[in-house]
Amino acid sequence: MGSPADAIPDHAPQRTPELAPDLSALAARLRRVRRHSEELIAPLEPEDLGLQGMADASPPKWHLGHTSWFFETFLLEPRLRGWEPADRRWGYLFNSYYDAVGARHPRPQRGLLSRPTIAEVLAWRRRVDAGLEALLAELEGWEVPQAAAVLALLELGLQHEQQHQELLLMDLLDGFSRNPLEPAYAKGAAAPEAAYETAWSGASAADLSTTPETGGWLELDGGLMEIGHGGDGSFHFDNEAPRHRQWLEPFAIATQLVSNRNYAAFIADDGYRRPEFWMSEGWAVVQSRGWQAPRYWRGAEWEFTLAGRRPRHPEAPVRHLSWFEADAYARWGGARLPSEAEWEQAAARLPGAFGLLWQWTASPYRPYPGFRTAAGAVGEYNGKFMSSQFVLRGSCFLTPAGHARLTYRNFFPPSSRWLAGGLRLAR
Amino acid sequence: MGSPADAIPDHAPQRTPELAPDLSALAARLRRVRRHSEELIAPLEPEDLGLQGMADASPPKWHLGHTSWFFETFLLEPRLRGWEPADRRWGYLFNSYYDAVGARHPRPQRGLLSRPTIAEVLAWRRRVDAGLEALLAELEGWEVPQAAAVLALLELGLQHEQQHQELLLMDLLDGFSRNPLEPAYAKGAAAPEAAYETAWSGASAADLSTTPETGGWLELDGGLMEIGHGGDGSFHFDNEAPRHRQWLEPFAIATQLVSNRNYAAFIADDGYRRPEFWMSEGWAVVQSRGWQAPRYWRGAEWEFTLAGRRPRHPEAPVRHLSWFEADAYARWGGARLPSEAEWEQAAARLPGAFGLLWQWTASPYRPYPGFRTAAGAVGEYNGKFMSSQFVLRGSCFLTPAGHARLTYRNFFPPSSRWLAGGLRLAR
């Protein structure tokens, strides 16, 4: 991840497709991203590759197959002459949720796909990589619009694969957490936890104006602001656009994420037993699932991580809690969650905005005014999830380098806890 | 209901509590509202009083008890010296969702309460009415702040009872709809349907600029607007405040509600079988519940109503559909739902804004900036439902006279269909 200071994306101009980009640099980036997915499974045992802890998660092998399917389905099949897709049935197995592309294997049963084997999936990745390189090699002679369309889809596929790299690790953590043996994905410097610890140490040090009790607050004037991605040609998902105006009242936002110590005080004050802090829907979830602490807390002093069971550092940001818990904590603390517009206005001046934990906002995930989905099946990427979910902003310690962005809108249902989410307060 | 022109509430200054209002007028209003609840069950058979069609609905008898419980619990017990509450267990039976007041009977089992009998519930209502009158009579001599608090709670109780009058009829329609005999609540002029038909005829006539195909559009400039209730002393729920600024881009809003004829075209175009129009969450609901039309459509030409099975008028506004259906219809139509701010800006110029059907908006139900809940258990009234629901605006043909308001925010989960909801388009 690097230090928090580095983590604020600078939007350096990734060359835009229409300007005849440096294709060999793109090919290199493609190779790097694709290879990284495979590096992620290096520490795993063969049995881990099919592990699906719950319906919302997917096995590592499935992530590797699905990202190849994405390139094959949206790029190679329609654009590369002579491309022979994999076994037709694989399309059924590795489609995630694209209704326009046809039927698909039920999500909760991805863990039942002991076949194709990892060897077959990796071989397929090889073929897809070769296909993508062949397509890139062909592009020189194409008309600009056609070439630009290919490059846009290629970029989308890369970004998509990076999203799945992060998801693969979150899903794995969920799966491992259900095993009483508490397996570790990796230990020591190799574990993602190392990056996490480095990052929050840095974030704390960079705090603008702390007090012992509450951390610092950044006060911002309101007014008519602009948020969203401005369409400068750099990559963004459709849901980040268009850039548009929004009126903000003056607000304050915490410079630090809520820590384990902070959150433990909420629990000690019977936070999970006092309905007055909770949304009615969240209170029902607390009751029915018996929540008493964040998802991976274990006893008074431990938490479960990708490095196995480890001591819980009191000053580290609390993580793996739901929107309901974040919202209840904020109410208990006499504060609230920031809106995504507030977050976006403040982020450049906030330590830990990127690279630590996704941060729940008060904003339901809905389209920006003037939002348009992409044409075709790719249009299902984001737009169809715009009900009953909340936006998270920033990025987390599992987010691949270069994937974070100021205007990035992540989103999950309010009861989700397996994603690497935390919170900061506003008022 | 009156004509649509009448239906726009004028916010005539109901005297504010702190100004020593005309207490005898208030007492008269109180009697009128309380009596109206009982008039609503006059057409019912004894067996209907316990009918609960589903967990979300409540039996008529329960509504009558619960509204008394509200007055007793929040007003008489704490404020009227010597008040003896009903059987203590009734508090358990008739609490709807107030956690601060204690445990409560499970909502899905309200239909199992064959006791207390309607006679006992009506006798309780008599006692509560007498208690309220006694409390009003006492107020003259009180300090202003205490008296004002009582008057505010009394007003809240009245408004609360009016909400339940509307709910009682919606719930009853749901219950009757599950009986193959298709019972009618009332027929002819006595049926709420009569008011409904009068209202939409009037609304159509008053249309600003119709075209045969699409109805008319009202174009509005955007800019920095104010929405919400301004705190002029007139009654409003906490969720309508504070009045605050919001930036709106220019928009157009349909002058008419979507009609049965419009909606039938969506169905004929395979609207319920094409996932591209639907939120992912809504599409799952369509599949799992087998939705193929609005909730009460029966065959090609009929619908089920409080007057029994009746022909479905093609030009009447389509009703009893979920937010998911409203949203899908709008997308199919190349339009969208209005935000609640847009609706509020336009409402005064919109025929059918009030008195026909609640209108789904694009806005998730969330607190306004600066929102504060009331202190104590009454604070649970609105605030704790601000996740995973959508706002509806206006009022419907079942809304009691005088209960509608420009800033009123109604809210339901996006899959709800039993409420009297419809939609109008924006773009």
Added chain:
Amino acid sequence: MGSPADAIPDHAPQRTPELAPDLSALAARLRRVRRHSEELIAPLEPEDLGLQGMADASPPKWHLGHTSWFFETFLLEPRLRGWEPADRRWGYLFNSYYDAVGARHPRPQRGLLSRPTIAEVLAWRRRVDAGLEALLAELEGWEVPQAAAVLALLELGLQHEQQHQELLLMDLLDGFSRNPLEPAYAKGAAAPEAAYETAWSGASAADLSTTPETGGWLELDGGLMEIGHGGDGSFHFDNEAPRHRQWLEPFAIATQLVSNRNYAAFIADDGYRRPEFWMSEGWAVVQSRGWQAPRYWRGAEWEFTLAGRRPRHPEAPVRHLSWFEADAYARWGGARLPSEAEWEQAAARLPGAFGLLWQWTASPYRPYPGFRTAAGAVGEYNGKFMSSQFVLRGSCFLTPAGHARLTYRNFFPPSSRWLAGGLRLAR
């Protein structure tokens, strides 16, 4: 009920159909049985008539309608010239489970049928009664086989109605038990509890050979026995025939039913927390439903009854427990449940065999060797339930006079507790 000595049915020859029975006596019995159903609802409030506490139970009004439907469907419609059935849709509403007769209203939704009203149902009963009398009046001139078929169906309808009289009260107890107000069906001498108490006092007194600790045991030789109904022309259900041979080893059977005091000792010995006493399937039910005592026990000393909450008499037979509980208790006690053959061999010498509580046996409900179902839809009466249920023998304090029989096979799933069941041990 009378005393236990009276309760052993004597199989006095009800005249068989083929011998030109005394039709006026039959008509009188018919009137008596039909009237008794209506007497059963006399103590109820109108709201109680639609009360359905769970999917397995039915509202009182439904029982009254269904028994009329049975006569109308199987007797009047096919046999009485010119008979005009009730509203065709009523057949849909009041069919219990006869697939051959057509579709039916879903069982869990019987409580949603606020219409037809009780007045309509009672008027229907009047019409059906009149139809049955008309049919009886016609019979004199018929051919013997046709007349005999009518008389057999009439007898079946009567027996069917008596079964529902007992069920109506069991179902009502279930429904009332879910109301925190603990309503009483009837108090004092009018309550079925009075008969219950008289009966078990008598049964205790008549005990053959008691010891303070365990009660007495009746020792019986085994050998080749005959069980089942012998077809002497007296009424019996199809599942009681044919009479057939069965080999029994010598056995002992308890002369008394297990008492509340006995059962409390099982609980005190952690009976509900020790899996070694339980069938695996039963243990899962104990866990998932949180069973800790029989269904209607309330605290240490009370139980809920049709007379409301009452002190639990330690010597009274324990009641309203499932087969799983009966079986676990027997295992804890170093004994077992009797098979139905053993019970039938011993019943004539057992106090309390009839008129107190149905007694769970060790026998799964399966057909006797040579079992034949009746032709037509009536054949669905018993035969299709012969999987995953257990047989109970005897009769209970709610069983109508004259309905008990030595060979009667009652049956319920092993987790059922709302029926008036108890147990006696064997070894």
Added chain:
Amino acid sequence: MGSPADAIPDHAPQRTPELAPDLSALAARLRRVRRHSEELIAPLEPEDLGLQGMADASPPKWHLGHTSWFFETFLLEPRLRGWEPADRRWGYLFNSYYDAVGARHPRPQRGLLSRPTIAEVLAWRRRVDAGLEALLAELEGWEVPQAAAVLALLELGLQHEQQHQELLLMDLLDGFSRNPLEPAYAKGAAAPEAAYETAWSGASAADLSTTPETGGWLELDGGLMEIGHGGDGSFHFDNEAPRHRQWLEPFAIATQLVSNRNYAAFIADDGYRRPEFWMSEGWAVVQSRGWQAPRYWRGAEWEFTLAGRRPRHPEAPVRHLSWFEADAYARWGGARLPSEAEWEQAAARLPGAFGLLWQWTASPYRPYPGFRTAAGAVGEYNGKFMSSQFVLRGSCFLTPAGHARLTYRNFFPPSSRWLAGGLRLAR
């Protein structure tokens, strides 16, 4: 499997424990059985080892671990001095259902145990094997009762492991069947299907008295029979004893199993759409699960097997159907299922009694008169499942050699289809 003629077990006197058996022969048998479990996973890919298709099934790796756990828990820990059990948590993971031994991992989540790895499980098997050999070597010097107890548990462990060998393959078939790629466990001579085909060809040839339409019937006199295991010292499970008398009426039993062709006629005659053939409980299952054919039929001519998708031979015995389907088929055919006593009387003269398919009987799984469970946790082996299940008799093509027995009582719930079950008729 050998030919059907060979398949009837001859009860050759396995030397009884108390007679100082040939310990080296036992050690050799132990090695053979243990090794066979591991041979079964040889054709599998690593990913298959964790495959659990449904809650009722277990992954191959779990079967390998559980059978070791059984030996370790019941034999090595209590009896072998100095034995160090595996990681204590493994006891939690690999306990199947023994409540007396402590808590256990939830059955539906066995597929989530990607760890311990297969390498660790196999290493554990090595250690357990060594421990068992060490224990056997020690036995010479022990007192006879102690040694006999060890030998009895060793025999139980062996039989237990053989049961799991059969289950492993049935469970695997279930898991593979959920993969659209239709993987094959093994093809050609190596596949269990080869043994199956050999066996039914032989069985058909040996048929006693066939007719083209119905196959042959074996007529048997009834009378007072003995069934159950006689306790001659040969191994048997507790549920097969004691041998006891039972009265049978004369009966006929089919010499052949019902074939695919027979069963297809039932389907063609709308067997799955006519409730009159079904138990009420079974009919509900047919509706809710949408059954239209046996579990692994695929289209008109194929079935899914451990050799992958293969043509369905019309004369082969129909397999993988539930008791409900077997019972409905029999009723459609004007016949019934045999009782387990009838089956046991006839088996020696029935082709295909062993080695083809387990055969559903009409008998609920209940204890024989005088049944006693073993002392201690091993007593949970069979006795606690004696409700709501039905007995199957014989053995199937997946049953390990030497594991079949005339008195063997297999049992499954009536809706189970994944076991290799078929049926033969009786009347």
